[in-house]
Amino acid sequence: MSWAVGTQCVTKKDHTKPKCGELLYHKGDLITVLNKTMKEGVYLSRHNTTGEEGLINATDLKERKAIQETPNLSLMPWFHGKISGPEAVSKLQPAQDGLFLVRESIRHPGDYVLCVAVSAKVIHYRVFYHDNKLTIDHQQFFYNLIDMVEFYSKNKGFIATRLLKPKPKTGTKSAEIELSKTGWLLDINKLTVGERIGEGEFGAVYAGDYMGQKVAVKIIKCDVTAQAFLRETTVMTKLQHKNLVRLLGVILNRGLHIVTELMEKGNLANLLRSRGRWVVRVGQLLQFALDVCEGMEYLESVKLVHRDLAARNVLVSDNSVAKVSDFGLTKVHSKTSDNAKLPIKWTAPEALTKQNFSTKSDVWSYGILLWEIFSYGRQPYPTMNVAEVKEMVEAGYRMEAPEDCPADLYSVMRLCWEQEPRRRPSFQKLRHKLEQEMSQNNTSPAACSRRAL
Ligand code: ADP
Numbered sequence: 001m002s003w004a005v006g007t008q009c010v011t012k013k014d015h016t017k018p019k020c021g022e023l024l025y026h027k028g029d030l031i032t033v034l035n036k037t038m039k040e041g042v043y044l045s046r047h048n049t050t051g052e053e054g055l056i057n058a059t060d061l062k063e064r065k066a067i068q069e070t071p072n073l074s075l076m077p078w079f080h081g082k083i084s085g086p087e088a089v090s091k092l093q094p095a096q097d098g099l100f101l102v103r104e105s106i107r108h109p110g111d112y113v114l115c116v117a118v119s120a121k122v123i124h125y126r127v128f129y130h131d132n133k134l135t136i137d138h139q140q141f142f143y144n145l146i147d148m149v150e151f152y153s154k155n156k157g158f159i160a161t162r163l164l165k166p167k168p169k170t171g172t173k174s175a176e177i178e179l180s181k182t183g184w185l186l187d188i189n190k191l192t193v194g195e196r197i198g199e200g201e202f203g204a205v206y207a208g209d210y211m212g213q214k215v216a217v218k219i220i221k222c223d224v225t226a227q228a229f230l231r232e233t234t235v236m237t238k239l240q241h242k243n244l245v246r247l248l249g250v251i252l253n254r255g256l257h258i259v260t261e262l263m264e265k266g267n268l269a270n271l272l273r274s275r276g277r278w279v280v281r282v283g284q285l286l287q288f289a290l291d292v293c294e295g296m297e298y299l300e301s302v303k304l305v306h307r308d309l310a311a312r313n314v315l316v317s318d319n320s321v322a323k324v325s326d327f328g329l330t331k332v333h334s335k336t337s338d339n340a341k342l343p344i345k346w347t348a349p350e351a352l353t354k355q356n357f358s359t360k361s362d363v364w365s366y367g368i369l370l371w372e373i374f375s376y377g378r379q380p381y382p383t384m385n386v387a388e389v390k391e392m393v394e395a396g397y398r399m400e401a402p403e404d405c406p407a408d409l410y411s412v413m414r415l416c417w418e419q420e421p422r423r424r425p426s427f428q429k430l431r432h433k434l435e436q437e438m439s440q441n442n443t444s445p446a447a448c449s450r451r452a453l
Pocket of ligand 1: 197198199200201202203204205216218245260261262263264266267312315326
């Protein structure tokens with residue numbers, strides 16, 4: 001076994017009495033491999049939580065693998081959709097006590113049915129919607145089916161037996177098992193949830209602590225949305241870069257908890273609006289632009305399209321490093337999309353009209369993001385509504401340079417807004433241009449203090 005520097009691993013067992021130079025760890029801790037040592041199979045590593053460095057034996061580690069594209073990965077493998085009562089009965093044979101599935105009610109559209117085997121028979125419990133919550137007995141109420149199944153797995157409550165064994169729908173894989181096998185399932189008992197720090201479209205975001213590490217936790221309660229977000233999460237397991245917000249893992253408990261590194265300074269749009277031009281100097285703006293560009297260059301290199309690049313989706317760490325976040329719309333190059341949800345002011349014309357998303361449509365959005373950065377978080381096309389933007393941009397209109405924006409930077413924006421996608425520069429090229437600009441501006445990362453914000 002040989003691991004590259006930076007490989008993320010999970011420990012397979014406890015090592016609580018380390019000898020001099022060795023690392024202390026518990027089973028399930030996250031470790032970053034730093035270097036090979038002279039001794040075969042021994043690595044210098046860093047504990048992701050304590051930050052301590054020390055030696056560790058490779059046999060105590062398993063690598064965290066990216067979750068491969070599995071469209072059938074399900075948070076609810078026991079959910080069989082619209083099948084009839086008799087079909088459910090035949091699926092639950094042999095009718096072992098506690099074997100169960102959930103189906104959509106055919107007779108009462110919108111309701112569900114929990115089917116459980118007990119004493120060689122199958123009992124069907126109707127699950128009603130009541131005040132936006134689910135219930136079987138009008139005593140226990142649940143936000144979603146996952147919560148309900150979890151409750152009756154632990155408590156018999158009103159039903160004839162506890163739910164002991166899910167009957168998976170053919171062709172689905174349990175997300176829980178897959179996440180756990182690949183090392184991305186975290187333990188709810190090790191998480192402390194603190195104050196609410198943001199509100200996403202689908203769920204609130206909280207600051208928290210996971211085994212001593214500061215984290216952000218996005219909690220998605222609705223099971224259908226959680227299922228959709230599972231895709232976002234599987235994409236994130238494949239991506240590692242200093243300018244992409246890092247996923248620590250997920251927790252399946254009352255919906256989905258997505259645990260990422262905490263970006264203490266929040267989103268870039270808010271940061272620039274609140275600090276303004278007297279606090280944030282041009283050098284720092286350039287540095288933010290370069291940070292995002294590097295993150296996007298990495299996405300470009302793995303052929304992933306972000307589709308929702310904007311200052312609100314860039315987060316800033318405690319030491320003022322900007323990282324791209326929100327891979328909700330990220331997809332491998334594809335032509336399909338849901339037009340209604342597109343962020344019009346940020347989306348390239350060919351993506352709006354022909355759903356033609358590509359790295360080059362991300363470059364267009366990056367140009368808008370540059371405009372946001374150099375205007376200190378202003379809303380793009382400030383005086384226009386989205387319908388006007390669509391029409392005017394198609395006819396060739398482009399935004400003016402933000403106040404006091406360096407001329408070279410505005411030229412970069414204009415390149416990103418070339419009508420023809422192939423005439424727009426790649427992110428690699430954009431990075432070179434920004435680096436040049438930084439050196440002309442005499443702004444090396446060392447010269448511009450990121451911490452001062
Ligand atoms: P949306 O679902 O609207 O795309 P998110 O749920 O990703 O938005 O985030 C909403 C807000 O929560 C962000 O704008 C940001 O202020 C905050 N936030 C999200 N993730 C983090 C994080 N890792 N660290 C700090 N703040 C975060």
